[in-house]
Amino acid sequence: MPPKNQLVEQLDPDTTALLTVECQQGVVGPGSALPELADQARSSGALDRVALLVAAAHRAGVQVLHAVAERRPDGRGANSNARLFQAAGRLPVQQHRGTDAVRVAAPIEVAAEDxxxxxxxxxxxxxxxxxxxxxxxxxxxTLVVTGVSANIAVPNAVFDAVNLGYAAVVPSDAIAGVPAEYTPAMIRNTLALVATITRTDDVLACWQERPVRE
Structure with missing residues (x-):
């Protein structure tokens, strides 16, 4: 955890964006294609904390981006070069473009400026x-990375952000993966080497202290 003043500076609303990763109904919603992951995201409180961060970002003038994974019904353009993609194509719930599965899940509120x-x-x-x-x-x-999963998409987002020259910030209690014990291990042994690791309350405090400028 960095010193408070350093985190406040790093999370300046004028130069910070918040990214939610795959917080969509077909992934973390009640009818998820991945019920174990959805249950972990909700039971751990991670999804609720993402919603808190999004609401705080809206108030502070921090840009919010929602990253959504989807497929065409015909699968055109989708990968098939890994077991994960092949398994995803056989799941009973498909992340098809234009369906409820690819809508941002409650309790996250999507604003017009997102x-x-x-x-x-x-x-x-x-x-x-x-x-x-x-x-x-x-x-x-600075890019604040939240959402799922700590297994794949979240570390991908962090690595790519760092490779592109952004400072990555990860609120450790606003991401989730499976099994539950994997997430802290990933944070401690991998993400902590390349990103600033903090907690939701610390991010919220920074944005409350640094309201959007007139």
């Missing part, structure tokens, strides 16, 4: 999507 970035391929919310260009156009230097 940006929703959708991808049809790959593992990363950043690589091969519009996120980098959008962040640069917004003058962003």
């Amino acid at each position: 940006l929703i970035v959708r991808r049809l391929h790959g593992l990363s919310p950043l690589a091969g999507t519009d996120v980098d260009a959008l962040l640069r156009n917004l003058g962003c230097r």
